[in-house]
Amino acid sequence: MKHNIRFGPAGNPLTFSGQTINVCDYIHELGLEAYEYQATYGVRIQKQSGLKLAENARKNDVRVSMHAPYYINLAAQKEDVLKRSIARLVQSARAAEWMGAYRIVFHPGFYTNYSPQEALKRCKNSITKLMEDLDSGGMKNFIFAPETTGKRSQLGDLDEIIDICQSFDHFAPTIDFAHLHARGRGSIKDIDDYHKILGKLEEELGGGRHEDESLHCHFTRIEYTDAGERKHHMLTEQEYGPPLEPLLEALIEGGWNATIICETPLLEQDALLMQKTYQNMVK
Numbered sequence: 109m110k111h112n113i114r115f116g117p118a119g120n121p122l123t124f125s126g127q128t129i130n131v132c133d134y135i136h137e138l139g140l141e142a143y144e145y146q147a148t149y150g151v152r153i154q155k156q157s158g159l160k161l162a163e164n165a166r167k168n169d170v171r172v173s174m175h176a177p178y179y180i181n182l183a184a185q186k187e188d189v190l191k192r193s194i195a196r197l198v199q200s201a202r203a204a205e206w207m208g209a210y211r212i213v214f215h216p217g218f219y220t221n222y223s224p225q226e227a228l229k230r231c232k233n234s235i236t237k238l239m240e241d242l243d244s245g246g247m248k249n250f251i252f253a254p255e256t257t258g259k260r261s262q263l264g265d266l267d268e269i270i271d272i273c274q275s276f277d278h279f280a281p282t283i284d285f286a287h288l289h290a291r292g293r294g295s296i297k298d299i300d301d302y303h304k305i306l307g308k309l310e311e312e313l314g315g316g317r318h319e320d321e322s323l324h325c326h327f328t329r330i331e332y333t334d335a336g337e338r339k340h341h342m343l344t345e346q347e348y349g350p351p352l353e354p355l356l357e358a359l360i361e362g363g364w365n366a367t368i369i370c371e372t373p374l375l376e377q378d379a380l381l382m383q384k385t386y387q388n389m390v391k
């Protein structure tokens with residue numbers, strides 16, 4: 109069975125001190141193959157830098173994704189919040205195109221006073237507007253990747269993310285397994301739990317099998333409360349879930365192409381540890 113899993117850090121490696129446009133030289137030197145650019149506090153990169161980053165990533169065969177700003181709520185009550193959220197995603201799409209990012213990761217928003225169904229409906233209405241804006245701006249080359257979110261107050265359980273991705277072209281999921289685990293108050297215990305998630309994705313969305321259809325994933329150990337995620341932990345802190353090996357096993361068994369972005373506090377160090385675990389399993 110054909111499978112290919114790439115690993116990389118969420119943001120610049122902790123041991124990297126150069127310019128971001130050259131970060132993929134360093135990631136490649138480390139032996140990693142993916143990088144998630146963090147625009148979580150605003151899209152600040154300029155066109156020239158974006159293009160240079162893309163060139164540098166191509167040269168080093170590093171797969172780039174981009175994390176859009178946190179301050180997005182596509183289900184907000186207030187019209188100005190919706191407008192700003194949509195504008196941030198338009199900005200993100202433009203920057204993602206410059207830097208050749210194959211996915212634009214974002215958190216869809218919050219339920220606030222709405223029922224989950226109402227919030228989802230509002231979110232989808234906003235995405236319809238977003239797509240109109242991108243279309244009138246002549247933009248075609250982007251894939252948004254709404255992420256499974258870690259707090260129970262946030263829109264974005266697995267079914268909602270699947271629903272959004274089924275509803276629009278240019279959409280594919282980001283599966284943050286730690287977030288699913290935290291939302292589910294420790295719901296991922298073994299390979300069967302991963303089979304259930306991956307099986308559902310395959311059934312509902314297909315894909316993930318071709319080079320350009322890599323399943324985009326986030327992974328970290330996570331601490332949670334009743335409300336969901338609380339804190340990210342290092343990979344070696346095994347008292348926190350979710351477990352890594354059964355995930356890799358399930359991906360390998362299913363022949364998935366995947367990109368796993370490491371979101372532990374150790375970024376590249378733990379990305380390398382994940383990669384080593386994977387390599388030992390396929391040897």
Ligand SMILES: [Zn+2]
Nearest residue numbers: 175213215255
């Ligand atoms: Zn995220």
